[in-house]
Amino acid sequence: MDDDHETTAARLRERLVTYLRRSRAITSPRVEEAFRRVPRHAFLSGLSLEDAYRDDAIVTRTSGGLPSSSSSQPSMMAIMAEQLELEPGHRALEIGAGTGYNAALLRELVGLEGKIVTVEIQSDVAREARSNLERAGYPDVLVVSGDGGFGSLRGAPYDRIILTASSSDISPHWVEQLTEGGLLVMPFRFSTMCLCVALEKRGRTMSNRSVTWCGFMPLQGAYGADVTGADPRVAMGDGLYISGPGSRGLSLKLLEELLAQTPRRVSELVIPVNDFGLGGGLGTYLGLAEPRLIDIFTTQPERWGFHYISGLLDAKEQSLCLVRRDGIVVYGTDAAAEEFKQRAMEWVEMGRPGVDSIRLLGKPSGTSTEQPGRWLLRRKHYDFEIWFEAP
């Protein structure tokens, strides 16, 4: 690498760090310093320096048209690194090595006296992560090729475990391999939602420490989302994929018939949506309370006019309401829009709780009981109690 190249990279990296600090993704000097030190471009060969230092996720592998590996969005990595509360000397396990960039950031945070183990299920991706880490000056990060659903005994016990793929359950192996009081940070999937939760281990109970909103590709393998009972993403054909409880039993014909109509704008109300659809406090409330919730993702955005979008589908009433960035629209009858309005009003009457007031408790499967004001999600290995703390 010539000097000019590295000087340009350092300047662009500094610009990214400033952006992450100003947008409050980075909130601590130690995470800031880690982002300043690790050269993201060394983990993304073939990409221009400008692109390597944008706050964008970079897809590095696809399978069947869908992303299967990526370097996550830097702001998401920063938020999760803050949630992880890593200290020098900590031992940490990452599940989902991808390019190895995040493992290098974690290695900066635990220092020479700590240990980072990162597991990757795709063997070619693991090989690449290993060589990226060596080239970038982190040969002591241990890259393990295998299914991170089983954790890794190579560095256990761990003070911290972080998943960079989304899971709808907690593998008992992660809990076993975590020290008492240790933290598990994972993107947690339910319905169409994905929340990044930091959970503290107290015995076999995993208790909420912080929650943010995120979007991550699903965990694969023996503890993958499809195995543990989340709503899977279903390929409908024509580049359309749907997920969420509202998608059960839906036919492509009905979806196509509805989307072929001219939508009517029913509200100017602008509801925050991100690249992964509806999120925030309202999205979470709908994810917990609404059986007609649906997410639509397409690999042909030019054909359908959206890339990723959330809404309510009432198949019986032939009605589809979609939450677009510029307002709410409805196809077919008005029913789904009325239902959406009703749910939104319920959320407003609760005091418009945001993601920061979500509380989550994970207990071994079958040990939680229904309680008023709490939603109970039962998974194969863990039960999850979720509620909004009163403002």
Ligand SMILES: C[S@@+](CC[C@H](N)C(=O)[O-])C[C@H]1O[C@@H](n2cnc3c(N)ncnc32)[C@H](O)[C@@H]1O
């Ligand atoms: C978003 S990418 C990881 C980003 C990565 N941490 C980085 O810094 O580039 C998610 C990765 O998780 C991997 N993955 C999915 N399920 C896994 C599993 N059960 N065990 C290990 N890795 C898994 C995928 O192959 C993919 O490479």
